[in-house]
Amino acid sequence: MTSMTADFTPEGTTEISRVLADTPSAAELADGGYLTGPEGQAVASQMRESQLREALLLGRCGGTNDVNAFYQLNEEPAEEWMTRRELTIAQYCAPCPIAAACLELALRYPEHPRDLAVRGGTTEEMQLTLSKADHERLAKACALDARPAEQRVERLRPAREVKRLTQSHIGLSVKPDVLKTNHTELKAAVAHHERLQGEYRRVTGWAA
Known part of the structure; x- marks a missing residue:
């Protein structure tokens, strides 16, 4: 055999x-x-x-x-x-x-x-x-295979937060001092979303 x-x-x-x-x-x-x-x-x-x-x-x-x-x-x-x-x-x-x-x-x-x-x-x-x-390595590999789906959920959360902040924090009715704070929050949310998006793309691509 x-x-x-x-x-x-x-x-x-x-x-x-x-x-x-x-x-x-x-x-x-x-x-x-x-x-x-x-x-x-x-x-x-x-x-x-x-x-x-x-x-x-x-x-x-x-x-x-x-x-x-x-x-x-x-x-x-x-x-x-x-x-x-x-x-x-x-x-x-x-x-x-x-x-x-x-x-x-x-x-x-x-x-x-x-x-x-x-x-x-x-x-x-x-x-x-x-x-x-080789069961331990195979179990770890399966866990990594499942990671993109988990990261997709993680990526969507900050994307929704960016949308929420955009809709509620910026506008002509917002006072200037509050607007400055809101812009800072929005910028941080966008950066967080872009970081998670990059991680997700690396995991789902050949650079995983």
Whole structure:
């Protein structure tokens, strides 16, 4: 039983993988050969869920209608499936330019055990082993994946505050001394909103 990522360990995550994960597009990473093998898994581990899903669109399996090649069929003898899945790994996963991204996504968001399939050149058994061994990192990665949604809420609050201040604090009826204070409050609210907006864009983009 083989696996393309049998030698991968979390220690493979290096500063260089973080830099590579900041590359503008999944296509560039794939074209550069940065999303395959143990080194590719180190890069994929630094990518956010949206980036990994973008990479999946470049997978070698994307153009096949033979979905069953990745799953054990009902009542299929284990020995036959093991033989068949090795052919799947050799035909689809070994030459795939985004295999590491495929595996990383499968490890972060696994299917129910009975629905597991070949992912990123890795067997179901190996996926379970890797998930168990790397559960702390995977949990942190999932938390970071959820962060953009949380930041979107945080970003919208100050945006509403800016609108409220604009509507209620500035106008011809406001006294000059109060107007000066209101302008200061409004300026601070705008700066706060712009800071959160910048953080949100960094997290949802390739600089996360």
